């Protein structure tokens with residue numbers, strides 16, 4: 001009978017791995033076994049979002065950081081998902097497997113839990129299934145998907161599937177445990193912008209994480225790392241493998257420089273760190289934050305802190321865009337354009353311009369708004385405004401941390 005992971009077994013397994021990892025120099029290849037000290041929901045009741053504040057203890061790691069850096073976190077898959085895959089493979093989970101580029105055998109269950117990605121199947125995975133199916137209808141379906149003319153259809157098909165879907169949709173394809181692991185990608189670490197400043201919190205880091213849950217192909221999916229941190233990491237145990245990823249995205253050395261920060265949603269994380277640090281140091285430069293999320297009532301992340309900084313004059317400007325509090329969408333770039341003249345005066349005076357958060361839509365629209373602010377403020381044509389923005393990038397005063 002297949003073994004079922006008990007929470008205590010998982011904790012022991014993680015603790016064993018962590019003991020092996022615990023030494024004094026830490027990097028991506030040698031992560032530090034950190035402790036999760038706090039796991040707090042930032043959204044209020046009724047919110048459509050789940051954004052969490054995590055405090056991770058790095059005491060004793062020797063890890064140092066700067067505001068603007070990111071933390072790399074190695075997650076583990078959901079054990080329920082691992083057991084589903086083991087069942088669909090017709091395995092027990094105890095079978096020894098050897099991962100590509102390694103020579104130490106380990107049990108299949110352990111490989112699927114902490115080393116391999118169960119998501120993101122590729123064309124190669126489909127080809128492996130096509131080579132194994134014995135059922136004629138399944139073979140035809142796979143061959144159809146793999147035709148060069150079906151590329152778009154195949155990409156769409158894959159974007160809604162994980163390994164478990166393929167095992168269930170093509171059950172005649174049988175793989176030995178030792179073979180299936182050759183078709184899976186490595187489970188890679190996820191990066192999170194730090195939401196704390198080392199000046200205030202030298203021995204811990206804070207993260208602001210959007211927990212990823214969605215439904216595709218009639219299955220509920222869990223973002224691996226965000227739900228691992230949210231639901232499956234026990235507090236106060238050294239089981240979170242982390243490393244520091246240093247960044248170009250930092251505060252100016254010259255503390256008298258003004259900074260403009262555009263960070264909707266989790267994009268606010270590094271700006272919480274920036275404002276914390278500028279307040280703690282009493283930096284003379286001015287601070288302007290543009291923040292947005294769905295609803296003020298439930299989604300104003302760190303709202304109390306930012307309102308307090310604003311009252312105390314640490315944040316000279318705080319402009320908010322709650323997209324779903326009215327019928328028309330209001331986003332951070334709309335607030336930028338409403339304040340174009342003043343924004344231009346900060347930029348033209350040498351201010352830094354930072355953007356953090358969603359890369360696909362927000363960062364592009366904010367970039368377009370920045371061009372427009374410069375075009376209007378400087379009374380420039382489009383080409384000259386574009387050149388001004390390019391120069392800001394060359395001068396490293398237009399910095400982005402987008403994902």
Ligand SMILES: Cc1cc2nc3c(=O)[nH]c(=O)nc-3n(C[C@H](O)[C@H](O)[C@H](O)COP(=O)(O)OP(=O)(O)OC[C@H]3O[C@@H](n4cnc5c(N)ncnc54)[C@H](O)[C@@H]3O)c2cc1C
Nearest residue numbers: 190191192193208209210212214223224225226266269403
């Ligand atoms: C420099 C940097 C800084 C970052 N900082 C932060 C941060 O401060 N806070 C933060 O929350 N994240 C941040 N991220 C993103 C973070 O690294 C992870 O990508 C994110 O948490 C998702 O990881 P996961 O393991 O939970 O989800 P995964 O298991 O990696 O799943 C995410 C994938 O699921 C798919 N997906 C997601 N939603 C849907 C949907 N609705 N429909 C279909 N498919 C979908 C997409 O393919 C997506 O890539 C940052 C990324 C980088 C590169």
Ligand SMILES: NC(=O)c1ccc[n+]([C@@H]2O[C@H](COP(=O)([O-])OP(=O)(O)OC[C@H]3O[C@@H](n4cnc5c(N)ncnc54)[C@H](OP(=O)(O)O)[C@@H]3O)[C@@H](O)[C@H]2O)c1
Nearest residue numbers: 210212213264265266267292293294323331358361362365
């Ligand atoms: N798939 C998921 O389940 C899921 C969940 C959370 C986050 N994410 C991803 O994780 C990243 C961060 O998410 P997040 O929670 O930090 O916030 P987010 O999803 O980026 O949303 C933050 C705010 O930005 C608004 N927004 C949407 N489009 C925008 C645009 N073009 N320009 C400016 N603002 C825009 C949103 O409004 P509206 O939402 O009202 O349009 C919301 O008010 C994003 O890449 C997001 O796609 C995915």
